[in-house]
Amino acid sequence: MFKSILSVLVFLFPIVLDAQENAFNSNFSDNTLNILCYHSGRKAMEYYSIEETYITKGYSGTKTKLLDNTNLGAHRIEVYSLSNSLIYSRNYCSLFEEWQTTPEAENTCGNFEEVIRIPLPKEDVNIKFFSRDGLGKWFEVESKRIEVSKSYFKEPKHKLYAPYRLSVSSDEVSKKLDIVIVPAGYTQKDSLKMISDLRLFTNFLFSKPPFSDAKNKINVWGQCYFSEQCGIHGLDSTIQGNSFLGVSYNTFGSKRYVMTSNLFNLHEILVNVPYDQIVIMCNSEVYGGGGIFNFYATSYVNKDNGFVLIHEFGHSFAGLGDEYSHNDIEVEGAKQEIEPWQKNVTSLKDFSLKWEYLLEKDTPVPTPLTKEYANKVGVFEGAAYVSKGLYRPFQDCLMRSDKPFCPVCTIEIMTCPEKR
Numbered sequence: 001m002f003k004s005i006l007s008v009l010v011f012l013f014p015i016v017l018d019a020q021e022n023a024f025n026s027n028f029s030d031n032t033l034n035i036l037c038y039h040s041g042r043k044a045m046e047y048y049s050i051e052e053t054y055i056t057k058g059y060s061g062t063k064t065k066l067l068d069n070t071n072l073g074a075h076r077i078e079v080y081s082l083s084n085s086l087i088y089s090r091n092y093c094s095l096f097e098e099w100q101t102t103p104e105a106e107n108t109c110g111n112f113e114e115v116i117r118i119p120l121p122k123e124d125v126n127i128k129f130f131s132r133d134g135l136g137k138w139f140e141v142e143s144k145r146i147e148v149s150k151s152y153f154k155e156p157k158h159k160l161y162a163p164y165r166l167s168v169s170s171d172e173v174s175k176k177l178d179i180v181i182v183p184a185g186y187t188q189k190d191s192l193k194m195i196s197d198l199r200l201f202t203n204f205l206f207s208k209p210p211f212s213d214a215k216n217k218i219n220v221w222g223q224c225y226f227s228e229q230c231g232i233h234g235l236d237s238t239i240q241g242n243s244f245l246g247v248s249y250n251t252f253g254s255k256r257y258v259m260t261s262n263l264f265n266l267h268e269i270l271v272n273v274p275y276d277q278i279v280i281m282c283n284s285e286v287y288g289g290g291g292i293f294n295f296y297a298t299s300y301v302n303k304d305n306g307f308v309l310i311h312e313f314g315h316s317f318a319g320l321g322d323e324y325s326h327n328d329i330e331v332e333g334a335k336q337e338i339e340p341w342q343k344n345v346t347s348l349k350d351f352s353l354k355w356e357y358l359l360e361k362d363t364p365v366p367t368p369l370t371k372e373y374a375n376k377v378g379v380f381e382g383a384a385y386v387s388k389g390l391y392r393p394f395q396d397c398l399m400r401s402d403k404p405f406c407p408v409c410t411i412e413i414m415t416c417p418e419k420r
């Protein structure tokens with residue numbers, strides 16, 4: 001009996017996949033539509049305006065998981081056909097959302113570039129933009145019509161070289177996770193160092209489980225891009241800012257937070273690369289980095305250690321939260337009143353959505369920081385920068401310090417692409 005059920009399942013599985021591929025083929029063609037928007041507003045107020053749309057050759061995203069069911073992130077886009085069917089969705093986070101939490105956003109308007117990349121629809125579509133409210137619920141920010149027929153293939157301002165194939169297991173890019181490493185702060189004189197650092201970063205990406213076990217599911221590309229000036233702006237005043245890529249330390253006044261708001265330029269130099277995730281490799285030995293979910297990650301170069309790179313990639317690829325706290329911050333804020341969306345942080349408001357199923361029966365909640373629970377999944381107080389009211393699943397984890405990923409983060413990384 002079991003065998004016959006299995007044979008039916010084996011028989012049905014390709015049909016299900018075929019149906020999904022058919023859904024892709026009936027609504028999309030095998031190219032990418034890049035939607036360049038400004039995400040603007042201030043605290044508790046936001047809107048989108050579309051600046052430009054253009055097409056790039058090929059589509060590297062999955063063709064079988066067109067709808068994002070992860071419920072991760074602070075924003076969500078939904079694409080509807082003219083007959084009002086939901087044909088594509090993706091969740092993400094943004095610099096705009098982080099800026100909204102700064103004191104400046106109380107009274108001033110900010111204007112942030114974002115690039116949304118979707119498979120090229122065969123006809124005009126409507127795109128809906130959603131964000132989360134103070135209770136973590138989605139609300140619709142805007143709805144816009146995209147006139148696909150008016151889009152064109154992009155000619156970049158820069159001469160682009162063919163990307164380096166750092167670890168490419170297959171050219172069937174829609175079946176792989178495609179990561180592109182973008183060098184920032186390397187001039188043509190630094191080209192040998194750039195190639196050597198690209199190899200170093202590739203090795204780092206595969207240096208820790210579960211990434212080390214998934215080499216055959218991942219392609220790593222390196223863009224060959226030279227900056228105007230050597231090094232990264234922000235800490236060293238002798239290096240001027242305003243470079244094309246705009247990568248800088250000191251984002252929002254946080255010294256080690258390395259980011260860029262030049263998203264249009266960043267994506268423009270990638271028009272000849274298949275990519276699902278961007279890693280910006282910063283030509284600097286000064287500690288720093290950053291990672292925003294489905295946006296990009298950055299890291300400085302430390303030839304002995306890839307911890308910052310993988311930690312930031314945990315944010316940008318899987319939407320993992322930080323598992324550390326600052327002991328001096330005990331915020332009684334909204335964060336603790338709702339269940340955060342990050343899968344490795346809980347406020348215990350709705351723990352059944354998190355890792356409750358991984359707890360052993362006799363593990364107390366919250367779990368004491370004792371030797372007895374040193375290598376067990378528990379509910380340990382202190383996460384997402386605060387020491388009270390938010391909990392992490394393991395005493396230590398790569399999202400907290402230079403240790404292996406905990407079981408909860410490992411599961412999240414491994415299942416993240418499958419849920420899309």
Ligand SMILES: [Zn+2]
Binds near residue numbers: 397398406407408
């Ligand atoms: Zn973890």
